[in-house]
Amino acid sequence: MIQGRSIRLFLVDGTPNGLLTAEIMNWTGRVLTSPRSKLSELVQRPECGRTGIYFLIGPDPENSLRPLIYIGESDDVGTRLKQHNRPEDKGGKDFWEKVCLVTSKDQNLTKAHVKYLESLLIQSAGQIGRCRLMNGTAHEYISLPESDRADMAFFAEQIRTVLPVLGLDFLRETARPSREPEATLATEPEVSPHFTLEVPRHGIRATSQEIDGEFYVFKGSLARGAWAGTERGYQSLYNQLCEDGVLTESNGTKIFNVDQSFNSPSAAAAVVSGRSANGRTSWKTEESGLTYGDWQDQQVSEAVREASK
Structure with missing residues (x-):
């Protein structure tokens, strides 16, 4: 049986369309989302000065069914977001309307960790197919110790859990229907008849x-x-x-x-x-x-x- 999870959401400025933080009980990660219009407030947050992973999200003018997504990492997420906010002819990115960043509350994420995490998430988003990625091919980072790779796999799983709660579905795995009416899927608690x-x-x-x-x-x-x-x-x-x-x-x-x-x-x-x-x-x-x-x-x-x- 699938166990319940507790996710704590906090509206930083008291509005549903402003800055929002999310945390899962017993997870060191901290998630923060913001519209691009609130970027000046976002970059003043302490989370933005840490090492972390971030997602730039915007509409795809060629496909109304899926968003455009860019997945990145940085030792200083705030500085990197300022760079992405520049006009495109000056090295920035124009497409995004919302940003989501993930850091660690205990500040134990290193540059090697987030590079590996970035690679995992790019691969995952590409395989799931719920978005069009603005990234190129994900790089392989195999130098990370085995125990750290396991930790980052767990960290990525928590990200995949919390993002859909925030309305970001691009990392949510797609369940596949069964061709047999009486069959059930091991990863799903219930499926309907055909x-x-x-x-x-x-x-x-x-x-x-x-x-x-x-x-x-x-x-x-x-x-x-x-x-x-x-x-x-x-x-x-x-x-x-x-x-x-x-x-x-x-x-x-x-x-x-x-x-x-x-x-x-x-x-x-x-x-x-x-x-x-x-x-x-x-x-x-x-x-x-x-x-x-x-x-x-x-x-x-x-x-x-x-x-x-």
């Missing part, structure tokens, strides 16, 4: 599964050949998936070339149907034919009955 969505007159049939709050449409599923709804809702998502090659032409329809995750069953249903759709009624379980909404209500009722015993 769902299907069919629109026979358009030759559409898609299969899906919900895991860890994300709704996955399986590779090989078919979607409508063109967007037929109004120019609102999920049209931009549909178009983006076509541009990215996730959806390609297949005999008058579109076919999913990968297992694609969505943040809701309605988003998935809209892309498959080519128009706005209610995912709670459109998706039905393969075995019983229950709608997604009915299945979810059934799960809640069963949980309430178990709790009342």
Whole structure:
């Protein structure tokens, strides 16, 4: 069973969009996030004068589904952030709108540690694929002692735990759906049954599964050949998936070339149907034919009955 974790958040200036610190119980790391507009306040913080790792985050003008990310390290994060804040023609970086830095409360992180940590996180972000990295290829740092490498692997795991709580998902590992309806994943506490969505007159049939709050449409599923709804809702998502090659032409329809995750069953249903759709009624379980909404209500009722015993 997955154990709970305590994460302490502190709004430094009392506003949700300002400086924010985050700490995990019994972890020496300290996380600080800030919008770029608050950089003058951020660099005055004591954390910025330490050795640490940092992330520059901004929108990708070529892909609305994923952010642009730059991962860096420095002996003096504040000084490095000032350099990145310069205009691009003077050596800075223009794309970022938010920064997240991670240092150690006990100040035991060394230059060798953060170089190794930077390499780990660049590799991880590239493999997960939730962002477009502005970094080049991650360097290999194998000179670090074995015990220190183990410590940095643990440190990186804590970073991957706390960042999604701050709304930064680019290091969150992607759970993959199971092709077998009765199978469960060892790394996930629960998975849903398989769902299907069919629109026979358009030759559409898609299969899906919900895991860890994300709704996955399986590779090989078919979607409508063109967007037929109004120019609102999920049209931009549909178009983006076509541009990215996730959806390609297949005999008058579109076919999913990968297992694609969505943040809701309605988003998935809209892309498959080519128009706005209610995912709670459109998706039905393969075995019983229950709608997604009915299945979810059934799960809640069963949980309430178990709790009342």
